[in-house]
Amino acid sequence: MDELFDAVLFDRDGTLIRDVPYNGDPDRVSPMPGAREVLRDLRARGLRTGVVSNQSGIGRGLVTEAQVTAVNARVEELLGPFGTWQICPHHPDEGCACRKPAPGLVLAACEALDVRPGRVVVVGDIGADVEAAQAAGAVPVLVPTAVTRRDEVDSAPRTAPDLRAAIEMIL
Template sequence: MPEAVSTPPRAVLFDRDGTLVVDVPYNGDPAAVEPVPAAAEALARIRAAGVPVGVVSNQSGVARGLLAPGQVEAVNARIAELLGPFAVWRWCPHGAGDGCACRKPAPGMVLDAAAALGLAPSKVAVIGDIAADVGAADAAGARAVLVPTPATRREEVAAAAERGILAGDLLGAVALLGFRP
């Protein structure tokens, strides 16, 4: 495990599905929300340092007609209920072929969230479970940490390990960013 950076970021943005909560494909049901192990503790460490947390999430189910925006908002509200308040929420309703600037790995959501928090993207970190999360952070000029799941491709894990931005779980990710108990 690489050493933690010397200066923690001034905000941390999390991917939603597969990172903060167990990935239920195209989940529109708040009752199906289940935080991943240690999500609450990881968020508490960051919040204890006075650092805001936010969410940046692709929600292509809206573009595909599988989810209504209200369902995404209801799931987000349930996450906040279970894991505490988030300073910023950004989610992209577009599909992969829509050419938007917000869908990760594009930087739009990260840039917008950083601006909403009054921060330069270089002062922000993004924690996610796939290369699109890392790519969005890189494209925005933010820090990135990859916390792989069984759905993460091996080459994504290898690339993150080579860069020193790989963590085994959320607690490891926040420790890598300088947030320790």
């Protein structure tokens, strides 16, 4: 394969699916525009895919791990299987090594997919996704949404208006 990258990691909420804060209900999962097609195309090219997602609702006591697992299962029903799911269940105050913007989730996903971080793209909708990718040595692409702050857009090395444009940028 002559691809520059071996894998693409995605943030879940606001990137792959519409952001429903602290969602524990699989019936509320709705894919972002173009997500199905982008993932189908990546998989057809032989690129591995994974999800790296902060789920502080678990640490905050707002959702259970079982609810997050059910939502993730629904994401896979709608968008197809991912090679790895890396979830940070911790409260933001816990100071863990996995919560984005720390690199832990990205590094764990790279290990699970058996890829080097330098051959991985991380697509997300906020600055923490970009920072986690950079801290891990991966390539970030920011796809801003209504919740993305202007300073996050301004400081991102790569931005794209949607998932399709993000993937076309790297292929």
